[in-house]
Structure formats: structure tokens, C-alpha cells
Amino acid sequence: xxxxxxxxxxxxxxxLEFDVSSSITVSELIDFESIKKIISKVEHEIILAVNSxxxxxxxxxxxxxxxxxxxxxxxxxxxxxxxxxERRISKT
Numbered sequence: 001x002x003x004x005x006x007x008x009x010x011x012x013x014x015x016l017e018f019d020v021s022s023s024i025t026v027s028e029l030i031d032f033e034s035i036k037k038i039i040s041k042v043e044h045e046i047i048l049a050v051n052s053x054x055x056x057x058x059x060x061x062x063x064x065x066x067x068x069x070x071x072x073x074x075x076x077x078x079x080x081x082x083x084x085x086e087r088r089i090s091k092t
Contacts, residue, residue, distance in 0.1 A: 003068050007038055007076040014038050026063035047077040
């Protein structure tokens with residue numbers, strides 16, 4: 001099955017596609033060498049999401065328990081540089 005990995009950093013952007021077995025977890029996916037290289041260069045806290053939903057153990061399982069489904073996108077999130085509410089106020 002196909003799954004995707006993405007990281008949109010300030011300077012670099014990555015969008016990778018993988019053909020994997022149907023029972024792979026998010027933790028197993030991020031152990032792939034190409035993803036490890038990306039993560040090793042990140043200088044902020046590692047926060048993972050699947051299709052924009054954070055794997056926090058509350059609403060979505062932790063990465064080691066979340067089994068990916070066909071077409072899902074694993075995202076490495078970075079901290080916001082600006083508060084979205086403040087940005088909207090300043091544009092008006």
C-alpha cells in the first residue's frame with residue numbers, strides 16, 4: 001500500500017511516497033533511513049500527525065500503536081512562528 005511522509009520546514013520541504021506492508025505503524029515508518037535523515041536535521045520538538053491529526057494518545061493513538069491505512073500522510077510538524085489569531089487581526 002502507498003503512504004506518504006511530509007515535512008515543511010522553513011528552508012527545506014520534503015514529500016516522500018512509500019510502498020509498505022499493510023500492518024506498518026507510524027513508528028516503523030519513521031525508522032526508514034530517508035526519514036531518519038530528515039528528522040536528524042530538525043532542531044525542534046518532534047511532533048507527528050497523520051492527515052493533520054496529532055498522534056498524542058488522547059484522540060489518536062501514539063505513533064507506536066497507530067497502524068497506517070492506504071493513502072495516509074504522516075506529517076512531521078514544526079512550531080508556529082506566528083499566532084494565527086494575531087495574524088488575522090493584523091491583516092484587517
